[in-house]
Amino acid sequence: MERKILLLEPDKQLAAEFPLWLRGEGYDVTNVVEPEKVLAALRVASFDCLIIDIDLEPLAEISLKFVRRLKADRRYSGLPITVLTYRGAGRKIASALESGADNFVFKPFECDTFLQRIESIFKELDLRGQGKKLLDLSYIDYLIQVSGDSGKDDLLALFPVVFRLLIAEKIKGIIGDPVCVLIDRRARELISGRHPFIEDVPLNDGHFQDRMCGVAARIDTEEIGKALWDYIHTFLNLVGTLTSDILMNGDGEGDHPQRRKGKVQLR
Amino acid sequence: MTASRTGSKYAFRVYVAGRSSQSLRVVGGIQAILDEVLQGMYALEVIDIQENPQVAEDEGILATPTLCRARPLPATRIIGDLNDRKKVLKILEIR
Numbered sequence: 051m052e053r054k055i056l057l058l059e060p061d062k063q064l065a066a067e068f069p070l071w072l073r074g075e076g077y078d079v080t081n082v083v084e085p086e087k088v089l090a091a092l093r094v095a096s097f098d099c100l101i102i103d104i105d106l107e108p109l110a111e112i113s114l115k116f117v118r119r120l121k122a123d124r125r126y127s128g129l130p131i132t133v134l135t136y137r138g139a140g141r142k143i144a145s146a147l148e149s150g151a152d153n154f155v156f157k158p159f160e161c162d163t164f165l166q167r168i169e170s171i172f173k174e175l176d177l178r179g180q181g182k183k184l185l186d187l188s189y190i191d192y193l194i195q196v197s198g199d200s201g202k203d204d205l206l207a208l209f210p211v212v213f214r215l216l217i218a219e220k221i222k223g224i225i226g227d228p229v230c231v232l233i234d235r236r237a238r239e240l241i242s243g244r245h246p247f248i249e250d251v252p253l254n255d256g257h258f259q260d261r262m263c264g265v266a267a268r269i270d271t272e273e274i275g276k277a278l279w280d281y282i283h284t285f286l287n288l289v290g291t292l293t294s295d296i297l298m299n300g301d302g303e304g305d306h307p308q309r310r311k312g313k314v315q316l317r
Numbered sequence: 318m319t320a321s322r323t324g325s326k327y328a329f330r331v332y333v334a335g336r337s338s339q340s341l342r343v344v345g346g347i348q349a350i351l352d353e354v355l356q357g358m359y360a361l362e363v364i365d366i367q368e369n370p371q372v373a374e375d376e377g378i379l380a381t382p383t384l385c386r387a388r389p390l391p392a393t394r395i396i397g398d399l400n401d402r403k404k405v406l407k408i409l410e411i412r
Binding site: 063064070075157158159161 | 332334366373374377378379380381382383394395396397398404408
């Protein structure tokens with residue numbers, strides 16, 4: 051079945067390149083260049099996902115208003131929404147996720163990785179239709195890259211959050227949910243209190259509000275990284291859904307951001 | 318990594334992420350196509366966006382691999398599978 055993607059890509063050059071590539075990969079792509087056209091497109095056809103590039107100002111804010119409208123509308127609230135932005139745009143991502151976007155992808159992305167993410171969204175849709183949920187741990191790779199952006203000491207910043215979500219939230223079903231911790235309010239809720247692997251985090255630290263990964267500098271990355279990975283492996287093996295291959299999700303040893311930087315011993 | 322022919326009519330840039338075997342394959346594939354079609358009379362610059370992340374943003378690169386024909390103008394770009402010779406030549410309007 052040909053999957054239908056609605057793309058909001060306001061950038062003229064990318065509006066030409068992006069659909070061309072996706073169509074070449076076998077998707078049915080409708081591209082709109084103005085946020086206002088999203089609703090019009092949804093009224094005349096159904097789509098399997100909506101991808102929004104939020105980098106072009108001032109359209110980003112308008113786009114996010116439309117995300118909020120869609121998520122509040124019962125007809126469209128189930129439509130998976132992925133936002134695209136360049137690395138370092140933490141505030142934009144937080145706004146997008148708070149507006150209701152389901153996940154995000156950093157530009158520039160590797161084509162194969164992006165296609166895996168899109169397929170994962172479609173797989174989740176199929177499972178949702180069957181009343182099931184997907185545990186897609188390929189996301190973890192992304193989380194590592196996100197945390198790696200803000201400095202070498204931040205490499206493991208999201209691991210404790212992943213850890214806490216796995217435990218405290220009993221696996222919601224999609225590992226993408228931990229991305230939501232990038233939102234300051236949720237992050238505060240999730241990491242407040244003593245964690246077995248991190249020190250108390252000074253949540254009144256303004257530094258943390260401006261960064262995606264404010265807790266990492268306070269942890270011993272290597273030791274804790276090993277411990278967390280061990281734990282996550284053990285825990286997820288218990289639910290029978292994880293393999294090391296999924297976690298590593300790269301095309302070679304040198305490609306994994308953690309191993310490349312020598313911070314974590316994955317196995 | 319640069320294959321340079323000063324004054325060539327054709328100039329290309331290929332954007333890759335890291336120096337993985339996959340990136341090397343992409344670059345090798347492009348070089349093979351360009352060598353065959355342009356008989357080596359081109360300049361090819363390889364840009365690793367992991368080493369130069371700002372370049373990707375400044376130049377509006379969406380994905381890797383991306384091949385850009387910088388010269389002759391207007392510049393054109395292609396994303397994704399760069400091993401498809403026919404597609405590459407068509408989109409980049411090389412002969």
